[in-house]
Amino acid sequence: MATIRNNEKFIITTSNPASSNLKPLHPQLKKFHPFEKTTSATMFRTAVLRSVARVAARPAAVTRFAVAAAPRAATAVVVPKIQSFQGVRFYSAGGALNKEEVEGRIMSLLQGFDKVNDVSNIKPAAHFANDLGLDSLDTVEVVMAIEEEFSIEIPDKDADSIHSVSQAVEYILHQPAAN
Numbered sequence: 001m002a003t004i005r006n007n008e009k010f011i012i013t014t015s016n017p018a019s020s021n022l023k024p025l026h027p028q029l030k031k032f033h034p035f036e037k038t039t040s041a042t043m044f045r046t047a048v049l050r051s052v053a054r055v056a057a058r059p060a061a062v063t064r065f066a067v068a069a070a071p072r073a074a075t076a077v078v079v080p081k082i083q084s085f086q087g088v089r090f091y092s093a094g095g096a097l098n099k100e101e102v103e104g105r106i107m108s109l110l111q112g113f114d115k116v117n118d119v120s121n122i123k124p125a126a127h128f129a130n131d132l133g134l135d136s137l138d139t140v141e142v143v144m145a146i147e148e149e150f151s152i153e154i155p156d157k158d159a160d161s162i163h164s165v166s167q168a169v170e171y172i173l174h175q176p177a178a179n
Contacts, residue, residue: 097178102150102169109145110165113138127164139163150178 103124110122110132117133128134128142143159146168152175154162162168172178 096176097150097173099169099173102172102178103165105149106146106165106168106172109149110142113142113145115141122165124165124169129163143168146172150175152178 107122107124110116110126111119115134115138116122121131123131126132128139129136134142139162140159143154143162146162147154150172152172154171158171162171
């Protein structure tokens, strides 16, 4: 730790700052000082004030710091303990999806799908290929649209097994992350 006395920088050789065991810095080190116009006291004061500001910004138990106000005098600054209130947010899932809601959302999604040959065939038991006339690529697009609609990701092996509205509804109902 460095301290300042009589405009000279000293290094404390013990852990007790009140001790008088101070040794001056090596004279050769002074000429390599990178800030020639800035005094050591100003730099020290700036560094201490920055650390005080950082500590004051976070709630901590440390309340006193010794700050060098001038090269010849040191003052104690009392930093009050900051009482911070951090609000806790609680989120709820909003309840599970019911079967009618899932069927309605999937059927409205299919009604907006332009490759369905007959919109009147869209029913809860409708098969994508047999009843709606969708090929395998169209079925993949429908499954991707279902993923986007319910904000979930369906793995490929599960997506390959979804071929009807009822299978899609059952899959969505068994997914806890679906919303």
